[in-house]
Amino acid sequence: MADVLIVGGGIVGLLSALELADRGREVVLVDAPSLHPPASWAGGGILSPLYHWRYPEPMNRLTLDGPRRYRALVRRLAGPALAAADLNESGLWVEAAGEEAERGLAWAQDHGQRCQVAPLSAHLPAGRAGEGLWFPDVGNIRNPRMLKGLRDGLAALGVTRVEARVTEVTPTARGGEVILDNGERLAAPTVLISAGAWSASLLAPLGVSLPLFPAKGEMLLYRLPPGQVRATILTEQGYLIPRSDGAVLAGSTLTQGDASTSPTAPARRRLETMAVNILPMLADCQPARHWAGVRPGAARDWPWLGPVPGTDGIFAAVGHHRNGLVSAPASAELLAQLMCGETPFVDPADYSLESSSPSS
Numbered sequence: 103m104a105d106v107l108i109v110g111g112g113i114v115g116l117l118s119a120l121e122l123a124d125r126g127r128e129v130v131l132v133d134a135p136s137l138h139p140p141a142s143w144a145g146g147g148i149l150s151p152l153y154h155w156r157y158p159e160p161m162n163r164l165t166l167d168g169p170r171r172y173r174a175l176v177r178r179l180a181g182p183a184l185a186a187a188d189l190n191e192s193g194l195w196v197e198a199a200g201e202e203a204e205r206g207l208a209w210a211q212d213h214g215q216r217c218q219v220a221p222l223s224a225h226l227p228a229g230r231a232g233e234g235l236w237f238p239d240v241g242n243i244r245n246p247r248m249l250k251g252l253r254d255g256l257a258a259l260g261v262t263r264v265e266a267r268v269t270e271v272t273p274t275a276r277g278g279e280v281i282l283d284n285g286e287r288l289a290a291p292t293v294l295i296s297a298g299a300w301s302a303s304l305l306a307p308l309g310v311s312l313p314l315f316p317a318k319g320e321m322l323l324y325r326l327p328p329g330q331v332r333a334t335i336l337t338e339q340g341y342l343i344p345r346s347d348g349a350v351l352a353g354s355t356l357t358q359g360d361a362s363t364s365p366t367a368p369a370r371r372r373l374e375t376m377a378v379n380i381l382p383m384l385a386d387c388q389p390a391r392h393w394a395g396v397r398p399g400a401a402r403d404w405p406w407l408g409p410v411p412g413t414d415g416i417f418a419a420v421g422h423h424r425n426g427l428v429s430a431p432a433s434a435e436l437l438a439q440l441m442c443g444e445t446p447f448v449d450p451a452d453y454s455l456e457s458s459s460p461s462s
């Protein structure tokens with residue numbers, strides 16, 4: 103019998119598996135990517151919430167350290183699937199003027215983040231004019247490669263991966279049991295539900311009702327010569343994310359309540375208009391790819407992480423919404439600390455499934 107069963111192999115499940123394997127736990131991870139493609143593959147990989155200063159402290163506590171945590175992960179997991187260049191450390195420029203810029207600067211000072219006023223032309227010479235804030239320490243991670251690197255790293259640590267859909271999680275006297283769609287049953291003293299946008303249906307039979315919803319997002323990819331987009335560029339209308347090989351992602355749309363993963367023509371037109379507005383030369387380029395993913399949406403700006411009330415050993419990590427890539431390393435550390443009886447690095451009450459309001 104495994105020590106821990108993890109339901110869902112997106113970034114949250116994979117990093118939780120890594121934290122637990124590092125603590126000597128035997129982990130089995132059950133994932134259904136062909137039925138439910140992970141948001142962690144579809145996302146942009148910006149290592150900051152959009153307009154970071156608009157978020158409450160419980161989210162800041164999971165995200166501020168994101169760039170440093172990914173630097174360590176890339177160093178550790180680098181191999182055939184993941185290279186150092188997959189962490190793009192070219193910084194983040196955020197469009198903001200007047201009072202908004204003042205708020206951003208004050209927030210950065212309060213939270214120890216390097217930040218300065220800079221025009222868009224300093225980071226996107228061929229772009230339109232714009233005023234904003236420059237965060238030199240915020241990069242982006244090429245998330246599909248990060249997932250592959252993690253899967254390889256976990257296999258090397260002996261973590262078992264089962265490709266199947268979990269239809270039910272039930273409490274047992276010593277932990278929980280998961281039922282797979284092929285009828286097989288697996289049991290463990292600890293079970294983690296980290297099934298992204300599909301978590302609510304597994305939690306409902308356990309009596310957990312949280313304000314969760316699917317939130318479809320679409321993205322485009324352009325191929326440009328490297329160096330055209332010198333930093334991640336964020337505006338109120340959308341963003342451009344440069345990868346190290348010249349690929350540039352343009353995102354993203356957000357349709358609350360939509361769990362479909364097929365890209366649509368209207369979203370493509372919206373994203374093209376947004377991208378051309380930031381970088382006019384894109385009017386002469388055709389996007390090379392267009393895709394959609396389903397965010398694990400939530401009606402609050404930080405996730406729920408912790409034990410499922412009324413069970414002994416079933417945990418959940420849900421509602422990472424727009425920020426699951428940047429926050430997952432910290433979420434996974436907190437979960438592993440709670441599961442292993444260690445002192446948590448943040449107050450777990452803020453993330454408890456029993457409460458919905460932060461302590462500060």
Ligand SMILES: Cc1cc2nc3c(=O)[nH]c(=O)nc-3n(C[C@H](O)[C@H](O)[C@H](O)COP(=O)(O)OP(=O)(O)OC[C@H]3O[C@@H](n4cnc5c(N)ncnc54)[C@H](O)[C@@H]3O)c2cc1C
Pocket residue numbers: 109110111112113114115132133134135136137138139140141142143144145146147148149150266267268269296297298299300301318319320321353354355394395396397398419420422423424425426427428429
């Ligand atoms: C367009 C877009 C752009 C984004 N950009 C960013 C960004 O720039 N920065 C950022 O931090 N975040 C971003 N995000 C958000 C981020 O991708 C998500 O918050 C994060 O990936 C959620 O991770 P997760 O592990 O909770 O869920 P997922 O990645 O969705 O993983 C859930 C996994 O559970 C599996 N699963 C589901 N149900 C079952 C079941 N019943 N049985 C077994 N397995 C199951 C699925 O197959 C999947 O593999 C973006 C998202 C989108 C869609």
